[in-house]
Amino acid sequence: EPEVTQTPSHQVTQMGQEVILRCVPISNHLYFYWYRQILGQKVEFLVSFYNNEISEKSEIFDDQFSVERPDGSNFTLKIRSTKLEDSAMYFCASRTGRGNTEAFFGQGTRLTVV
Amino acid sequence: RKEVEQDPGPFNVPEGATVAFNCTYSNSASQSFFWYRQDCRKEPKLLMSVYSSGNEDGRFTAQLNRASQYISLLIRDSKLSDSATYLCVVSQGKLIFGTGTRLQVFP
Numbered sequence: 139e140p141e142v143t144q145t146p147s148h149q150v151t152q153m154g155q156e157v158i159l160r161c162v163p164i165s166n167h168l169y170f171y172w173y174r175q176i177l178g179q180k181v182e183f184l185v186s187f188y189n190n191e192i193s194e195k196s197e198i199f200d201d202q203f204s205v206e207r208p209d210g211s212n213f214t215l216k217i218r219s220t221k222l223e224d225s226a227m228y229f230c231a232s233r234t235g236r237g238n239t240e241a242f243f244g245q246g247t248r249l250t251v252v
Numbered sequence: 253r254k255e256v257e258q259d260p261g262p263f264n265v266p267e268g269a270t271v272a273f274n275c276t277y278s279n280s281a282s283q284s285f286f287w288y289r290q291d292c293r294k295e296p297k298l299l300m301s302v303y304s305s306g307n308e309d310g311r312f313t314a315q316l317n318r319a320s321q322y323i324s325l326l327i328r329d330s331k332l333s334d335s336a337t338y339l340c341v342v343s344q345g346k347l348i349f350g351t352g353t354r355l356q357v358f359p
Contacts, residue, residue, distance in 0.1 A: 171346065171347070173347075173349075179351075180349050180350065180351040180352060181290075181296060181339065181349040182349070183346050183347065183348065183349075186345065186346050193345070194345060194346055227293070229295055229296070231347075236283075236345050237283055237284050237343065238283070238301055240286075240298045240301075241298075241347055242298075243295035243296050243297070244295060245294070245295050246294075246295050
């Protein structure tokens, strides 16, 4: 069964450092997303990506965040200068379309900022 | 008002019990509705889509009331393996998640 894969599964970084979280969406999917979940809290939308550009972003997705699809398969989330409050589980998701189509989630990257 | 509201629980029920979860959403322009399941420290996984006509998948029944902006999930004959957090999800292009309702089924 096709799946969304994320690397690394766990990343520890020092405050102020840049991190890149990587995702390989399912190959025939067209819509890509990043979500985050702070421990004990709800899953929060960060950004959606379609046709090689950002289609929507949340207030959380400020100038320190960026996304790229550099080679047609990988989908990356970069956090330029990490803060302690960026510590969370980051989930990548993909779908074939919008509307009533299932979003498939990767297993997540646990980011710990120290 | 929160975009998607759920009772956080926890709901502690014995095996075999029937349990119901409710959810309300604030944006009447929402297009699609889902229940996802999330196990501890794992990714959300689709349990079922929710349709206005109501839909059933084995022990699980989901209902949508667009007029009241209300979604429900009924689990019959609860199993130990049903213990998880159940996430009400509304699609407006992006998916918007509720806080989740935690279910613990005990023997």
